[in-house]
Amino acid sequence: MPVLDRVAAIQKDIVEWRRDLHAHPELGFEENRTATFVAEQLRAFGCDEVTTGVGKTGVVAVIRGNHAVPDGRTKVIGLRADMDALPIHETTNLPYASKHEGVMHACGHDGHTAMLLGAAKCLSQDRDFAGTVVLIFQPAEEIGAGAIAMLEDRLMDRFEIEQIYGMHTLPGLPIGTIGIRAGAVMAATDSIEIRIEGRSGHPGRAHLAIDAIMVTAQLLNSLQQITSQNVNALEAANMTFQEIHGGGTHRVIAEKVELRGSLRTLSPDVHQLIKNRVREVASGVALASGARIDVKFEPDHGCVYNSPAQTAVALTAAQEIVGNNIEETPPTLLGEDFATMSQVRPGTFVFCGNGDSAALHHPSFDFNDESAAYGTSYWLSLVEKILGEDTFRVAQPSRIV
Ligand SMILES: [Zn+2]
Numbered sequence: 001m002p003v004l005d006r007v008a009a010i011q012k013d014i015v016e017w018r019r020d021l022h023a024h025p026e027l028g029f030e031e032n033r034t035a036t037f038v039a040e041q042l043r044a045f046g047c048d049e050v051t052t053g054v055g056k057t058g059v060v061a062v063i064r065g066n067h068a069v070p071d072g073r074t075k076v077i078g079l080r081a082d083m084d085a086l087p088i089h090e091t092t093n094l095p096y097a098s099k100h101e102g103v104m105h106a107c108g109h110d111g112h113t114a115m116l117l118g119a120a121k122c123l124s125q126d127r128d129f130a131g132t133v134v135l136i137f138q139p140a141e142e143i144g145a146g147a148i149a150m151l152e153d154r155l156m157d158r159f160e161i162e163q164i165y166g167m168h169t170l171p172g173l174p175i176g177t178i179g180i181r182a183g184a185v186m187a188a189t190d191s192i193e194i195r196i197e198g199r200s201g202h203p204g205r206a207h208l209a210i211d212a213i214m215v216t217a218q219l220l221n222s223l224q225q226i227t228s229q230n231v232n233a234l235e236a237a238n239m240t241f242q243e244i245h246g247g248g249t250h251r252v253i254a255e256k257v258e259l260r261g262s263l264r265t266l267s268p269d270v271h272q273l274i275k276n277r278v279r280e281v282a283s284g285v286a287l288a289s290g291a292r293i294d295v296k297f298e299p300d301h302g303c304v305y306n307s308p309a310q311t312a313v314a315l316t317a318a319q320e321i322v323g324n325n326i327e328e329t330p331p332t333l334l335g336e337d338f339a340t341m342s343q344v345r346p347g348t349f350v351f352c353g354n355g356d357s358a359a360l361h362h363p364s365f366d367f368n369d370e371s372a373a374y375g376t377s378y379w380l381s382l383v384e385k386i387l388g389e390d391t392f393r394v395a396q397p398s399r400i401v
């Protein structure tokens with residue numbers, strides 16, 4: 001049966017699961033109900049293995065195909081969805097709106113989970129492929145901690161995953177369109193913490209003090225020039241500061257200021273260049289002012305990197321489902337912790353159009369159930385392309401007599 005028809009037959013289930021998940025959102029590493037629900041479904045489908053507690057609240061299912069894998073062919077692929085919600089108060093007024101006050105599926109992870117469940121149901125029913133599909137239900141993407149937790153639990157080695165694939169819903173991309181691009185598609189992100197320590201004093205005797213607020217003003221101005229003056233304008237990078245804390249007493253010169261910010265880049269060279277320049281600029285400002293300036297970078301994750309070979313296969317899989325409705329999505333400086341997985345195994349991360357909806361992380365966002373048919377079908381088409389009939393039949397060596 002063609003992929004889209006197979007998915008159409010279970011579309012009602014997918015919508016039902018999705019709305020149930022939407023009504024019961026859970027924050028990162030608290031996805032207990034979600035994980036239980038997912039594991040129960042996977043067991044009911046007849047998956048060969050269902051493992052809970054991978055990376056704290058993650059769930060992993062294994063489905064083996066009915067055919068032997070020819071020599072030299074890919075044996076195991078991982079398909080990843082994320083399950084967590086956000087600390088946002090939902091304003092959709094939908095009948096299936098969040099029942100958990102202040103928690104909401106505003107990033108479509110309810111849809112991601114439901115689509116991967118849909119794929120699991122179809123795959124465990126027909127098993128007309130060679131090799132193994134590992135379905136990964138990841139926790140805590142929003143806090144950038146779930147992928148790493150699963151990797152620390154040896155996700156890749158334990159399940160012998162050779163390639164890894166991910167997908168995210170995308171507002172603004174039409175329903176029935178898939179966004180795909182090779183190379184770096186989402187940013188490496190670092191948290192930046194800067195502490196400025198001057199010397200407190202009386203404003204009337206400012207010459208004896210080192211004003212941490214003035215030093216901060218100087219420092220921020222100089223730091224902003226790094227992306228405009230040191231980075232090639234054709235490269236992507238941005239550095240912003242979201243927090244500033246300092247002073248607090250009127251008529252007392254501030255001794256300390258703390259800044260917290262975010263650095264986002266798409267290439268390791270630019271990433272390193274900016275980090276070096278931030279340190280150089282900070283020590284220059286420190287030398288000029290007499291203040292002490294400490295800079296700390298805390299990497300959240302690297303960039304999501306789509307390997308060219310796997311992206312080419314994913315593109316043919318997507319075309320099978322949506323024809324020419326493919327968009328080469330531009331890279332973005334948003335982050336996604338799938339990055340951590342994409343750096344240890346080749347694979348690709350695609351976008352599934354959510355149509356003209358509210359933005360991700362907006363209190364009125366809702367995953368469009370209509371798009372689920374395309375996302376689920378893409379998963380099945382991908383399995384077919386990598387582990388399907390063409391690969392196990394064509395791969396028989398032809399003997400030349
Ligand atoms: Zn998000």
Ligand SMILES: [Zn+2]
Pocket residue numbers: 107108109141168
């Ligand atoms: Zn997300």
